[in-house]
Amino acid sequence: MTDTAPSAIPPTSQVTLADGRVELAPGAPAPSGPYANADLLPVPVERRTWTTYNFSALWVGMAHNTASWTLASGLIAVGMDWRQAVFTIALANVIVLVPMLLTGHAGPKYGIPFPVFARASFGIRGANLPAVVRALVACGWFGIQTWIGGEAIYFLAGKLIGDGWTGAAAVGGHAWTMWLSFAVFWAIQVAIIHRGMETIRRFENWAAPFVLVGAFVMLWWMSDKAGGFGPLLDQPSGLGWGADFWTLFAPALMGMIGFWSTLSLNIPDFTRYGKSQKAQTWGQALGLPTTMTLFAFLSVMVTSGSQAVYGEAVWDPVQLAAKTDSTVGLLFALVTVLVATLSVNIAANLVSPAFDFSNVAPRKVSFRAGALITCVLAVLIFPWKLYSDPQGYIFTWLGLVGGLLGTVAGILIADYWLLRRARLDLVDLYRTGGRYWYDGGWNWRAVVAFAAGGILAVGGADFHPLVDGRPLPALSSLADYGWAVGLGTSMLLYLLLMAARGRDGTPRGREDGVSS
8 A cells, every 4th residue: 555646746756665654755855935944844765763762761761750750740639549649640651642552653754743733633834733732731741840950059059058948038928049049940951952862762762761760759758757658658549539539539530631632732742753653553552541641659658758757648759858967968859850850851851842833934933943932932931930839830831731732642543543544745844725624724623622622621621720610611520531522523523513524634626635
């Protein structure tokens, strides 16, 4: 089975290899014009070299981070016991793995990043809508993670330097030394991303095992303080297994799914470098649910231990580490938190928006320029407010993110798998007037499906502490299931709106569709 291009395009513009991967035909001119640049073009097959280990290490590096830790520990802080928290997180990551693999398929097959992949369903220009939404979410995440990294420097350096550091004059509600720590960590990340994707791959390979060792060290320390593992496992649930737990379970599950719903969209940004479909499938399946569940277990054990030792659940690992009196322990904790935060923030929150912003103006914004835009916007979003309490962090921020991005995932999956049967035309993804041009570069059906799914998913959500009240109180019953509502609604509506068009997204009667 091969892909056939429209008659207006030479049939040799793309070739399908024996293993199913597709690339531009040798000797064929690369797509050019206002919708192409070097960062957005398909990765040649010879440069698709990431193995199963690379993808597993990527996920281990991204999953083993401070924000992941606070997901599980935050559930303990709002009343769950360790069994309930681990069950919630494990189930969420098995669920989110499905769209992760479905959207990730286009990466190794065509070598294209997420914003180019989205052009097939939203249109050449319309793809900027999901790309910018995803980019702005990444900016928020980048800001949160950078604040966490700065907080690690501030708290742990303060334990080494003394009151002169932590007791510095306050500016904007925080010590000026906290703002300095935030700025230093921000600058470190900019320096790493400037070196490109290969540097990121090498960094993830060694960061992953280092962070895992650090988590086990923290577990050993807390169990020693608590007098063994017994007190860590014996902390009771504040909810029980009755109605109180199940009422909290649904929004918590959606929040946990929302944590990685971002990557379920832009995972092609990484899988485009995959050596094969097997590499990305096994790498993600082995890397995501297993490591998130293990890290959740470590997190809830340590947080339960803090409840036994200090009388309250200390859900922030940086503040918990700051309670040690060992200088060596503090330094180790500082390095571990910094490596963990760098690992996830660069991979998950800088790569995607860098491509997304580049897609908005390919001839003016490069990958590196897009990354710098992300870094600036991340500060303007005021991440310290988003991260201020576990209730707002898990149920407001993650719930809203999951609901909005679930709508995009539904459209991408419906278009790529159900309408196109995983067949795309590479050249048309970059040119005006092709099959993905739709109406002036926009597929209004995808936009309508996105809007409808988004309204149903988050319209009834409680936006506290960002703002008071619910925009559409009548939809409040759907808010606890935002990600599922958004994905299901957009998928069904998109398929219905596209029913009057051919399988490849062109009006019935045209003969320029992708055929087999």
